Amino acid sequence: MSARARILAWVLLVVLLALAGSLLATRTVLHNQLDQRLDNEIAHETGKLRAFLASPDARPAGQPATVEAVLGRHLERNLPEKYETFFSISDGAASRRSAIEPPVRLDTDPKFVAELSRATSPAYGTVTTAVGSARYGVVPVTIEGSPGRGALVIVEFVDHAAGEINDVVGVMAAMSGAALVLAGLIGWLVAGRILAPVREVRLAAEQIGETDLSRRIEVRGSDDVAALGRTFNTMLDRLESAFAGQRDFIDDAGHELRTPITIVRGHIELMGEDPEENAETRRLVLDELGRMQRIVDDLLVLAKSGNPGFLAPGETDLADLTVETLAKSRPLADRVWRLDAVAEVKVRADGQRLAQALLQLVSNAVRHTSPGEEIALGSEVTATTARLWVRDTGEGVPPDSRSRIFDRFKRGSNSSGDDGAGLGLAIVAAIAEAHGGRVLLDTVPGEGATFTMEIPVAEGADR
Ligand SMILES: Nc1ncnc2c1ncn2[C@@H]1O[C@H](COP(=O)(O)OP(=O)(O)OP(=O)(O)O)[C@@H](O)[C@H]1O
Ligand SMILES: [Mg+2]
Structure with missing residues (x-):
């Protein structure tokens, strides 16, 4: 069952129950009111009879004053409603009845009449007739100076009168049914409109494959459904750029590896018989393979850098890290090696990755300085930030290159001759970002460059 049909079915069920409940309640209230009204009616008729008996009209001069005659006169004056009938009993038998034909004759039922004629005081009761149940009242009447005994019987046909109630309830039910059908139709249309987005x-999600992420959902309005559409579109934006990034990464990597492969291939194809030449070729080939190895290793680091498992954070002593990296760096080249500052603090970070980043910076510094120039390492910490830097007094980064050197495979205009692939700073940036930090560059052309990794540390780091 579709969401639309399910929602509608529930709504209609609730409305149906509400309508049925209110119809039932209305019917019950109307019936109770009717019972009350009919009892009042009997009481009222009894009152009228008493008033009549007390009035001079009951025994006009020159007319018979028997019970039968007096009750007859009362019945002549008093017309019943269409759901009522009155009749009189005189000496144990029905005698007169009101002028209007009742729904059912009770005065012709000898048992009923005999029972009522035995009443000695006003009494009420219920009787079942051919038109359903009826309320009756019987008022025994005796006339002073007249021997006979009589009674007035007032009958209210309850079920007959209830026909009106059934009519009302029937009309209400018909209207409710029509309203329900209308509500269903409108609900179906409205639900369709709401659920269309x-x-x-x-449908959009179905059409989006890995190859085509360009499709977007048309968003209208500002309701929840529109918000859903917008969220979905933003998710597609992210996916699209992630896939594009991945494609670029593979393109770049393939492109960058093609050159060393071509070189290696060319050398091997041209190998001849001369052992000296071959030894040189061997050296060149191994050199290129070493370069490829480095590129592949660096690419693997970069590819992993987006994954959750990239960092293995632990307790890292920044002083140890700085001093040990400097010690590892010294043998790399003939430079004036210095220690700028040491942060005596332990922070939560991945020490190996930070050392890897520092060594990348050191290798750059070596590449862009000459023997006798200075390379310094340092670390410091504030309440919220740890800084690790590599400073050199080399040529510095030319202004035109500063914005791009952190991108992968991007090298500065000062490095055309060397064999770098342009991955080092991308790795440094990835490691800093994985720690929630960044890399800053401070450089003056001709005077040197300082690359600083800034990473946030938990407050109250262990000094
Ligand atoms: N200390 C530095 N002084 C001057 N320029 C630098 C320095 N460090 C980096 N650069 C510039 O930044 C560019 C990018 O550096 P990066 O480390 O990403 O690549 P690379 O060193 O050329 O190659 P790789 O690190 O992959 O071997 C370098 O080509 C260079 O132009
Ligand atoms: Mg480098």
Whole structure:
């Protein structure tokens, strides 16, 4: 069952129950009111009879004053409603009845009449007739100076009168049914309109393959469904750029590896018989393979850098890290090696990755300085930030290159001759960012460059 049909079915069920409940309640209230009204009616008729008996009209001069005659006169004056009938009993038998034909004759039922004629005081009761149940009242009447005994019987046909109630309830039920059908139709249309964007999201999602992430959902309005559409579109934006990034990464990597492969291939194809030449070729080939190895290793680091497992954070002593990296760096080249500052603090970080980044910076510094120039390492910490830097007094980074050197495979205009691939600073940036930090460059052309990794540390780091 579709969401649309399910929602609608529930709504209609609730409305149906509410309508049925209110119809039932209305019917019950009307019936109770009717019972009350009919009892009042009997009481009222009894009152009228008493008033009549007390009035001079009951025994006009010159007319018979028997019970039968007096009750007859009362019945002549008093017309019943269509759901009522009155009749009189005189000496144990029905005698007169009101002028209007009742729904059912009770005065012709000898048992009923005999029972009522035995009443000695006003009494009420219920009787079942051919038109359903009826309320009756019987008022025994005796006339002073007249021997006979009589009674007035007032009958209210309850079920007959209830026909009106059934009519009302029937009309209400018909209207409720029509309203329900109308509500169903409108609900179906409205639900369709509301759910249309959801359907659109689903269709769009179905059409989006790995190859085509360009499709977007048309967002209208500002409701929840529109928000869903927008969220979905933002997710697609992210996916699209992630896939594009991945494609670029593979393109770049393939492109960059093609050159050393071509060189190696060319050398091997041209290998001849001369052992001296071959030894040189061998050296060149191994050199290129070493370069390829480095590129592949660096690419693997970069590829991993987006993954959650890239860092293995632990307790890292920044002083040890700085001093040990300097010690590892010294043998790399003939430079004036210095220690600028040491942060005597332990922080939570991946020490090996930080050392890897520092060594990348050192290798750059070596590449862009000459023997006798200075390379310094340092670390410091504030309440919230740890800084690790590599400073050199080399040529510095030319202004035109500063914005791009942190991108992968991007090298500065000062490095055309060397064999770098342009991955070092990308790795440094990836390691800093994985720690929630960044890399800063401070450089003056001709005077040197300082690359600083800034990473946030938990407050109250262990000094
Ligand atoms: N200390 C530095 N002094 C001057 N220029 C630098 C320095 N460090 C980096 N650069 C510039 O930044 C560019 C990018 O550096 P990066 O480390 O990313 O690549 P690379 O050193 O050329 O190659 P790789 O590190 O992959 O071997 C370098 O080509 C160079 O132009
Ligand atoms: Mg480098």
